Amino acid sequence: MQNQVIEDVVESIAQAVGRGLSLEDPDGVLLAYSSHQTSADRVRVNFLLSKKVPPDVNEWQLRHGIAQAVRAVAVPANEELGMLGRICVPLLVRGFRVGYLWVQQRSGEDPAAGILASLAAVRPSIDRLAELLLETDSASSERRTQREAAFLAACRGAAPAVEELRGWRDFGAHGPWRVAVVHEVSDGGGQARPDATSDAEDPHEAALLHRTVALQATVGVVPVLFSAGASAFSVLLCAPGIGRSALQEVLDRYGAQIAKRAGRAAGRLVVGLSEPAPDVRDLxxxxxxxxxxxxxxxVDPGLGEVTAYAGIGVYQFLGALGWQAPRHGSVHFGELSEAERVDELLPVLELLYDKNGSVQDVAAQLHLHRSSVYNRLARVRSIIGVDPLAGSVRLELHLALKANRWRRRPRFEQT
Structure with a gap:
C-alpha cells in the first residue's frame, strides 16, 4: 500500500513538471518512476531496466555534489554516457537523507533554470515523498545496514571498522563523541520484555525493530549523529555536549515508535550515556x-531513565569487575537475607544509605512512620549484632546491596 502511494506521488509530480521522473534510495536503487517518457535518454532507459545506477553514471553524478546537496542540483549532460541533463532533488527529512528524485531535461535546449523554478510549486509533494520514504525502508536499505554494522563493530573494537569510520563525513575528522545505549525493560526491572516482540525468538526481527525505531526517534535530534540497532538495544553516536533533555526526547519518541511499529505499549525505556571519546579508537x-x-x-530505578556513566557510582566498579559476583560476599548481608521475609529490612536499609542516613526522607518515600524505620533498624542491629550505620559495616552492606542489584542486570550480547 505504501509503495503505491509513493508511485502515485511520483506520478503527480511528473505531471506537474511535465517531465520524466525517477526515484532512488541513497544507494542508487530504483524505487519508483513516472510513466512520462518524453525524450528518455539511454541512461534513463537502462536505469529502469536494471533498477540500479551504474558505476560510471554514479561517479558523474557524485562529481556534481549530489551526496552533500541540500537543495536541487543541476547535473549537466554527458554525451559519452548517453545522458541528457537532469535535476537531482535530494530528499531530506529534518536533515536525514532518504533518497533522490531525478527530473530529466527534455533535450539540450531544455534549460535547467526552468525546471528549478517549477519545483517550488510541487514542494509540498516532494516533502510528502521524503516522509513516505522515511516511513518505509530507510532503516533496511543496503547502505544503512552496512553502515550500522560497521558502527557496531567499531563500538566492539574491531580495527577494520574503526578505520572505516575515520572516513565517514558524518562524524567530522575528530572527536570527541559520546555513546548512548537505549534499552527497553519489562515493568519488573531486570531483563528485556518477554513480549517485546517475537524478538526473543527472532533476534533479526528484534534488531530490525530497534534499528527502525532508533532511526525514527533520532531524526531531527541534532546532537545525535548516528544510530544503530541490535537485538536487545540500540546505540547512538552523540555530540559531546548532548544534554538530558535531548536524550529524554529520544526516549519519548522511542516509546511512541514502538507502539506504532510493534503494536504494543513500550516497556520502561532507559538510556545510558558514556564519557566523551576523543578518538574513534575510544568508541x-x-x-x-x-x-x-x-x-x-x-536495576536501580532511582538513577532515573537518563543515566550518565559518571553518575552510577559504585556500579562503575561492579561493571569493571566483570560478569561474575558471589551471591553473598558479605557475612552480614547473608544473615540479613536469610532473616528477610517480606522485604521489610533490606529496602529500608538501602534507602537509608542512599539518603545519607535521613530517617525522615526514608519514611516519606516508603510511606512509613519514622518510628517504623527506627524499629526496622533495631531489628537489623539485632540480627547482625553490630550497628548497620557504623562506618565499615555501612560500607560493607551498602556495597552488598548494590552488588545484589547488579546481579539482576540485563546481559547484552558481546559478539
Missing amino acids: ATAFVQAQHAVQAAV
Whole structure:
C-alpha cells in the first residue's frame, strides 16, 4: 500500500513538471518512476531496466555534489554516457537523507533554470515523498545496514571498522563523541520484555525493530549523529555536549515508535550515556561505559531513565569487575537475607544509605512512620549484632546491596 502511494506521488509530480521522473534510495536503487517518457535518454532507459545506477553514471553524478546537496542540483549532460541533463532533488527529512528524485531535461535546449523554478510549486509533494520514504525502508536499505554494522563493530573494537569510520563525513575528522545505549525493560526491572516482540525468538526481527525505531526517534535530534540497532538495544553516536533533555526526547519518541511499529505499549525505556571519546579508537570503551550505565539504570530505578556513566557510582566498579559476583560476599548481608521475609529490612536499609542516613526522607518515600524505620533498624542491629550505620559495616552492606542489584542486570550480547 505504501509503495503505491509513493508511485502515485511520483506520478503527480511528473505531471506537474511535465517531465520524466525517477526515484532512488541513497544507494542508487530504483524505487519508483513516472510513466512520462518524453525524450528518455539511454541512461534513463537502462536505469529502469536494471533498477540500479551504474558505476560510471554514479561517479558523474557524485562529481556534481549530489551526496552533500541540500537543495536541487543541476547535473549537466554527458554525451559519452548517453545522458541528457537532469535535476537531482535530494530528499531530506529534518536533515536525514532518504533518497533522490531525478527530473530529466527534455533535450539540450531544455534549460535547467526552468525546471528549478517549477519545483517550488510541487514542494509540498516532494516533502510528502521524503516522509513516505522515511516511513518505509530507510532503516533496511543496503547502505544503512552496512553502515550500522560497521558502527557496531567499531563500538566492539574491531580495527577494520574503526578505520572505516575515520572516513565517514558524518562524524567530522575528530572527536570527541559520546555513546548512548537505549534499552527497553519489562515493568519488573531486570531483563528485556518477554513480549517485546517475537524478538526473543527472532533476534533479526528484534534488531530490525530497534534499528527502525532508533532511526525514527533520532531524526531531527541534532546532537545525535548516528544510530544503530541490535537485538536487545540500540546505540547512538552523540555530540559531546548532548544534554538530558535531548536524550529524554529520544526516549519519548522511542516509546511512541514502538507502539506504532510493534503494536504494543513500550516497556520502561532507559538510556545510558558514556564519557566523551576523543578518538574513534575510544568508541569501544565508551560503548562499555554506556552499557554499564544502562544496566545500572535498569536495576536501580532511582538513577532515573537518563543515566550518565559518571553518575552510577559504585556500579562503575561492579561493571569493571566483570560478569561474575558471589551471591553473598558479605557475612552480614547473608544473615540479613536469610532473616528477610517480606522485604521489610533490606529496602529500608538501602534507602537509608542512599539518603545519607535521613530517617525522615526514608519514611516519606516508603510511606512509613519514622518510628517504623527506627524499629526496622533495631531489628537489623539485632540480627547482625553490630550497628548497620557504623562506618565499615555501612560500607560493607551498602556495597552488598548494590552488588545484589547488579546481579539482576540485563546481559547484552558481546559478539
